[in-house]
Structures are given as C-alpha cells and as structure tokens.
Amino acid sequence: MEAYEHKFSSVISKIKQYQPEPEDAAGLTDDIMQKVRNLPRTQAPKTLVWFRVISGAAAIFLVGLFLFQSEGSEVKTTNSGSALLHFRKSGIDSACFQGTKLDESNLLKTYACYLKKNTIENNRFKNIKQTSEN
Amino acid sequence: MQIHPQTLQNCIEQSLKNDEKAFRTIVESYQDMVYTLAFRLVCHQEEAKDVVQETFIRVWIHLHRYRHDMKFSTWVYAIATNICLDKLKSKKYRFDLGKADFTMIDQLISEEKADDKLLSSEMAEIIQALTNELSPKQKVVFALRFFEDLEVEEIVKITGMSAAKIKSNLFLARKYIREKLERQ
Numbered sequence: 505m506e507a508y509e510h511k512f513s514s515v516i517s518k519i520k521q522y523q524p525e526p527e528d529a530a531g532l533t534d535d536i537m538q539k540v541r542n543l544p545r546t547q548a549p550k551t552l553v554w555f556r557v558i559s560g561a562a563a564i565f566l567v568g569l570f571l572f573q574s575e576g577s578e579v580k581t582t583n584s585g586s587a588l589l590h591f592r593k594s595g596i597d598s599a600c601f602q603g604t605k606l607d608e609s610n611l612l613k614t615y616a617c618y619l620k621k622n623t624i625e626n627n628r629f630k631n632i633k634q635t636s637e638n
Numbered sequence: 639m640q641i642h643p644q645t646l647q648n649c650i651e652q653s654l655k656n657d658e659k660a661f662r663t664i665v666e667s668y669q670d671m672v673y674t675l676a677f678r679l680v681c682h683q684e685e686a687k688d689v690v691q692e693t694f695i696r697v698w699i700h701l702h703r704y705r706h707d708m709k710f711s712t713w714v715y716a717i718a719t720n721i722c723l724d725k726l727k728s729k730k731y732r733f734d735l736g737k738a739d740f741t742m743i744d745q746l747i748s749e750e751k752a753d754d755k756l757l758s759s760e761m762a763e764i765i766q767a768l769t770n771e772l773s774p775k776q777k778v779v780f781a782l783r784f785f786e787d788l789e790v791e792e793i794v795k796i797t798g799m800s801a802a803k804i805k806s807n808l809f810l811a812r813k814y815i816r817e818k819l820e821r822q
C-alpha cells in the first residue's frame with residue numbers, strides 16, 4: 505500500500521512539474537488571432553432577448569386564445585345537445601325546466617322562472633315577459 | 639502569464655467591442671494554461687495545439703455568454719475540457735493512440751532521467767501509459783484533480799458533473815492506476 509502511494513505521488517508530482525510548452529508559442533498566438541480576425545462575431549444577444557420576449561408573449565396569447573375558444577365551443581356543444589346540461593353549466597336551477605323536453609323548452613320562460621326564483625326583476629324583463637306571453 | 643483581475647475585466651470588455659489587441663492579451667495570458675491541460679489530456683503536441691486554437695476561437699465567439707459569477711480561467715478550462723473530451727471520445731483518436739510503453743514510468747520514478755531532460759513526446763508517453771485505460775470522463779476528472787490541482791467544486795463547474803459523480807470517477811481512476819502501478 506505504502507509502496508503504491510509513494511509510486512503514485514512520485515509519478516503525479518513528476519508530471520505536474522513538467523510544464524509542456526508549444527514549440528512556437530508566439531506563432532500559435534498569431535494563428536489564433538488570424539483565425540479570429542476572419543470570424544464573424546455573433547451579435548445575437550440583444551436580438552435574441554427581444555425574440556424571446558416577443559415569442560413568449562405570442563405563446564401566452566395563443567394559449568389564452570385556445571383556452572377561450574375551447575370554452576366557447578363547449579357551450580355550443582351543450583347548447584345543441586341538452587338544454588338541461590347547458591343550464592346546469594350556466595348556473596340556472598334545473599327546477600325551472602324539469603319535465604320539459606328539449607324541443608318544447610322555452611328559453612325565455614325558463615329564464616323568467618330563474619329570475620323569479622332569484623327575485624331578479626326589472627323593467628326590461630317585464631317587457632320581454634309580456635312579449636313571450638303574447 | 640498572470641493577468642491582473644482588473645486588466646482581465648478591461649480586456650474582456652474591449653474584446654466584446656471587437657478589440658483584437660485586448661483579445662490577444664487574453665490569449666497570451668491563458669494560452670499556456672490551456673496547452674498544458676490539452677497536452678496532459680490528449681498526449682499529443684499537435685493535437686494539443688489544435689485544442690488551444692479551437693478553445694480561443696470559441697472564447698472569442700461566445701465571450702458575451704461569460705458570466706462573472708465564475709472565474710474566467712474556470713470558464714476557459716470548461717471550453718478546453720469539452721473540446722478534449724470530444725477528441726478523446728472520437729474513435730479515430732483512440733485508434734491513433736495505440737499501445738503505450740510502461741517502461742517510461744519506471745525510468746521516471748527511478749529518476750534516471752531528470753525532468754528538464756524529458757522530451758514532450760516522452761512525457762506524453764508516460765501520461766498515456768498511466769491513463770490509457772481510463773474512460774474519457776475519468777481521464778478528464780483525473781487530470782483536472784491530480785495534474786491541474788483543482789478542487790472538486792471547481793471540477794463540478796468545469797465539467798458540469800455532480801460532485802458525487804466526480805468522486806466516483808476519481809475513485810475508479812485511482813483504482814485502475816493503482817492496479818497498473820502494482821503490476822509493475
């Protein structure tokens with residue numbers, strides 16, 4: 505064990521002591537500078553930052569638009585499918601149209617029932633109610 | 639060549655404004671450091687020179703990405719290490735290395751040869767004989783820890799590996815080298 509440790513540290517220290525140098529250090533520097541001179545410097549950062557901000561905002565907008573649209577389409581589907589489901593979704597009490605078939609349901613009557621139940625009445629509603637009864 | 643931190647800072651700022659003279663100062667200051675690391679990793683003079691060139695080209699191109707929370711030398715080391723790692727991983731390079739002569743290590747230990755009389759090619763052969771059975775990652779970690787005397791925390795920054803992974807690579811590397819030295 506000790507022999508190995510001695511051998512190991514001896515080899516490592518010899519390698520560390522040896523400082524390799526390129527044959528022509530100045531020439532190597534010149535070569536590097538020559539290559540660098542012909543390289544186009546990337547000026548991406550500022551453009552990239554703006555690109556990231558704009559694309560990020562666009563992505564958020566698109567996701568928002570998608571969510572908004574998909575919510576709208578959900579209401580449409582339920583509208584054409586079941587009136588009960590639609591009113592449940594919109595928060596109207598189902599007691600207002602219980603027992604009525606979909607093709608027989610009168611939306612205004614149902615709405616009037618809902619408003620009555622919740623004691624929400626105004627002048628405009630009265631006009632609508634009269635129109636529907638006529 | 640040592641460079642004062644303030645001078646380095648100025649040189650970086652000037653280099654970002656395409657000042658070639660400032661960049662030349664950076665190259666001259668870090669060229670030897672990169673060459674030494676590259677030579678110890680790729681064990682070949684010409685290959686090491688290629689690594690130096692490639693490293694400083696990347697430094698020039700990506701200088702705007704340098705963040706001051708890291709030492710500049712660590713950042714340069716990281717670039718050079720990545721280039722060396724790619725070389726070590728390439729099949730062509732592994733094929734070119736061939737078999738290393740282990741008798742050189744014995745000569746080195748027995749001090750038959752003074753350090754200053756060693757040729758670059760001989761030292762390359764010694765390092766190669768010592769590390770040729772290591773995987774590229776083990777070789778990189780081993781060289782950074784034992785030849786360059788860097789702490790594990792700095793190796794973490796350079797290689798991007800976790801401290802645990804670095805320690806396990808170091809353990810395995812030492813195990814291989816130990817077996818090799820004991821076989822002699």
